[in-house]
Amino acid sequence: MKAQVFRGVNQLSYEEIPVPEILSDEVLVQVQVVGLCQSDIKKIRYPLLNPPRIFGHETAGTIAAVGSDVKHWQVGDRVVVLHHIPCMHCAYCLNESYSMCEVYKTVTTTAGFIPSGGGFAEYVKVPGHIVQHGGLMKIPAAVTFEQASFVEPTNCCLKAVKKAQVQPGQTVLITGAGPIGLMFIMLVKHFGARAIATDLLPSRIEKALAVGAEAAFDARDADLPAKINALTDGMGVDTSLLAVPSDKAFFQALDCTRKGGKILFFAEFPDEVEIPINPNILYRREIDLMGSYSSAYPLQALSADIVFNQRIDVDALISDRYPL
Structure with missing residues (x-):
């Protein structure tokens, strides 16, 4: 063979x-x-x-x-x-x-x-x-x-959506609109939540909208937190799903996630990457950090x-x- x-x-x-x-x-x-x-x-x-x-x-x-x-x-x-x-x-x-x-x-x-x-x-x-x-x-x-x-791959994404306890009516930020990010958009919509996506490529931003994202932005947009606040009545998103291994995407998610919200790491980062964070941000805002590996x-x-x-x-x- x-x-x-x-x-x-x-x-x-x-x-x-x-x-x-x-x-x-x-x-x-x-x-x-x-x-x-x-x-x-x-x-x-x-x-x-x-x-x-x-x-x-x-x-x-x-x-x-x-x-x-x-x-x-x-x-x-x-x-x-x-x-x-x-x-x-x-x-x-x-x-x-x-x-x-x-x-x-x-x-x-x-x-x-x-x-x-x-x-x-x-x-x-x-x-x-x-x-x-x-x-x-x-x-x-x-x-x-x-x-x-x-x-x-649907199982892998579904596991993350379930672990983050995405609920109908919630808003979810998905960083990265490659195949996995696009699947996240479709699953989030399937379970009755709203999806907002980010990416660096215009073609992927367009694709995110085509598969059901309520909004999709260039990840380099300096006004992204303000735009997401405008879409969520000033609250921020309920959950952020990190579908790209980027420390910048993490800090962006941190800025866009509401108090009491969740940030889930789905993409695997290079082992040498370390992300410094003030623990009081998690403490005072009660942000939950979690990971989801495989299916x-x-x-x-x-x-x-x-x-x-x-x-x-x-x-x-x-x-x-x-x-x-």
Whole structure:
């Protein structure tokens, strides 16, 4: 089979490699569509992981083979592959912090080499743990593979929206209107809140408005806090979702978030970045700072419902299509 093999920083090699062999409890999926996640790009561009690897984790495809012990799945089934499934019995899982579980964090879906997702290949092997515990989801006939590939990133964004307890009637500031920021806008609107977006690119500002933002501004606008105050009766937004790893975006969010509001870090910052803050700002204004990493196991069904039933328009998030 063909695969794009990571051979080093900025080196993807289009190679012929063996089709993965499956064990009795495993499933082999023929990849139809895989999303290109920002985390994939980061792993390719920076010396974060040792080669060789095959990345790609927003995967949708067709089951090509099933192990002898696999039940409920058949060759030809159209499926979403979820690469993170928790163990359900460690201390983190028992406290419902599923994404902190070591089993969850350890990627085991693979097309070969060091398991790293495997979606950038013609076939990917899904291990028994994932097959047995909800890591395959059947795609309804009316849903395209492209749409289905959005279930995993939708889960990640949905987890953040739920963690921030976004409520109907609230106003949410979303810093960054890339694919994740745009998905945040659609989810915030779906749950009955108003979205305000910022970005540096005019095309993304226009796109934010097109997918449902009530307002969208250039992030460099010095009058941004005043404009947001005008849109929120002088209060500021209830919640800010940081979809870009920018200290400037954080301080901007701090200026725009109301007393008693929340700021959620969604984008991963470079490790060397430190943000100095006077703790009295949080104390006196009762601002909650929180983080949201990856997806949430309990939200799998809701994420699939949102995508499969077109409660948000994931087709609007597709900008380009590339062959393997």
